[in-house]
Amino acid sequence: VKTNASGYEVHLGEGILEDFSFRNKKKLEDYDQLIIVSDEIVWSLHEDYVRENFTAPFKICIVPTGESCKTFESYLNVHTFLLQEGATRNSAIFAFGGGAVGDLTGFVAATFMRGIAFYQIPTTILAHDSSVGGKTAINHPIGKNMIGAFYQPKEVIYDFHFLKTLPLREVKSGMAEVIKHSLISDNKWVEEFYQLTSLNNLDKQQLLHWLDKGIRVKAKIVEMDEKESSFRKYLNFGHTYGHAVEASIGYGKISHGEAVMIGMIPALMLSEKFGNLPNGFAKSFYSLAIRLGYDIKQVLACPFEKLADFMLKDKKTMKKQLHFALLDTIGVPFIKVVPMEDIKQCDEQLRKWIM
Ligand code: NAD
Ligand code: ZN
CATH class of the missing domain: 1.20.1090.10 (Dehydroquinate synthase-like - alpha domain)
Incomplete structure (x- = not known):
């Protein structure tokens, strides 16, 4: 995806998370911290797979599942997590989940210390849409997606492994x-x-x-x-x-x-x-x-x-x-x-x- 500022790659396929870790070994080592943000359901279903295939050390920040993570409260909580863990402008944050986690995490990435590196690891079919294009947002009680930013990811890693557990409603x-x-x-x-x-x-x-x-x-x-x-x-x-x-x-x-x-x-x-x-x-x-x-x-x-x-x-x-x-x-x-x-x-x- 070419953007005004630069551009990024979207990788699709079964089992590509491991490939991402290998391909970017050096880059991942250069960040001073890697933080994965995920929701309760996605993390409980796929923690083992991520731990096996995402080979660089990371910290995990869990947010409520689905739309309920796109709140001020979650937004603040993720920032608090980053600050308490000593994240800096040279840290990278990964959205691991559906569009809701992607939107929240992207907005945190856009605003934490005025912007840190952001990666998307989408886990829903819908996220083929939301993880590409750089729209990030949380909801205001008066309206959905009212507070946000355009902020492009560094890469989108769309590993089809995760789609296996997707319920029919989400399909x-x-x-x-x-x-x-x-x-x-x-x-x-x-x-x-x-x-x-x-x-x-x-x-x-x-x-x-x-x-x-x-x-x-x-x-x-x-x-x-x-x-x-x-x-x-x-x-x-x-x-x-x-x-x-x-x-x-x-x-x-x-x-x-x-x-x-x-x-x-x-x-x-x-x-x-x-x-x-x-x-x-x-x-x-x-x-x-x-x-x-x-x-x-x-x-x-x-x-x-x-x-x-x-x-x-x-x-x-x-x-x-x-x-x-x-x-x-x-x-x-x-x-x-x-x-x-x-x-x-x-x-x-x-x-x-x-x-
Ligand atoms: P979601 O993140 O709410 O996920 C839906 C549900 O599926 C959640 O309960 C989640 O826990 C569960 N789930 C996710 N992956 C799973 C998996 N692999 N197996 C089992 N369960 C799984 O959202 P969504 O439907 O992916 O996206 C909807 C959100 O995306 C909305 O907030 C919408 O505003 C946003 N959106 C953003 C853009 C954009 O351009 N930024 C575009 C479209 C939609
Ligand atoms: Zn839509």
Whole structure:
């Protein structure tokens, strides 16, 4: 991934953590300390593997699991840990976990002594998205990801070994972002998902191939627009409505990806209206989502007025105008200011399909 400042490599594959340790032996020795930040679940499942394959000495800092680690309290606790352990500007910090741990750790890395070396060791499918691109953040009680920084990692080490323990809920969550990457980039690729009947027991080689593609799509867009002033907004496809559903149901109560899967349906309806997406595509995508096990009817728990409120509060909303990432055709995204009335119509249509 090339960035304004420099660039970094993303390594993918089964069993590559050991390779990372060997490849970077000298570099790792040059840091005065290595600190791994992980969550309770990930660490309990994979401590042995890390101790065996991450050959340099390190200290471990455990944070609460999932979204609950993206708080001020955890942020402060990790800083306290670093200070108590005598970390310096020449220390390196590793995020070992899903997107939540990655976002928290990245923000700590960006701010501890004004910035220290940061590495990502993602353990979820969703993190193929979150570990690349340098967005880091914690949540404010008023809004998600409201406090953060753009801070790129030195390297991303995506060892597929960790995905073996990923529960189906998290597979579904991550696959929604993979499907998003396909929709904004490649018509042929989207068709591959239409061949699937379930997300249970995905073929490993196929998954590797998809994650590789997803990372390339993300990397290419981030390279063009690191700070989200233009092209990077395409990555928000499905997220305006999706984030509203996620906020409305409650963070953690619905997974990020499931909310995005729901959000992509109205975004596709709007793409039929404002772009050249063939009529009926949104409906076929809705059926695909149901077939793959996404619980779309959860949206019924969110009154539209509440969703509208959340959409207006979104970081991407400017001067009360909703900027939607839409598709002209599959693989060709564009940004459009969409009146709330049109979103309401799509919302009503979606509710009718569910009923
Ligand atoms: P997560 O870190 O909350 O992980 C989800 C759950 O899976 C947690 O309970 C975790 O303990 C568990 N888990 C993780 N790896 C596991 C494994 N290998 N085996 C078993 N269980 C495992 O989050 P996520 O779903 O990966 O990411 C969601 C977060 O990512 C959100 O906070 C979202 O805002 C953020 N995000 C950030 C970006 C970005 O660009 N920075 C992009 C998308 C999402
Ligand atoms: Zn997302």
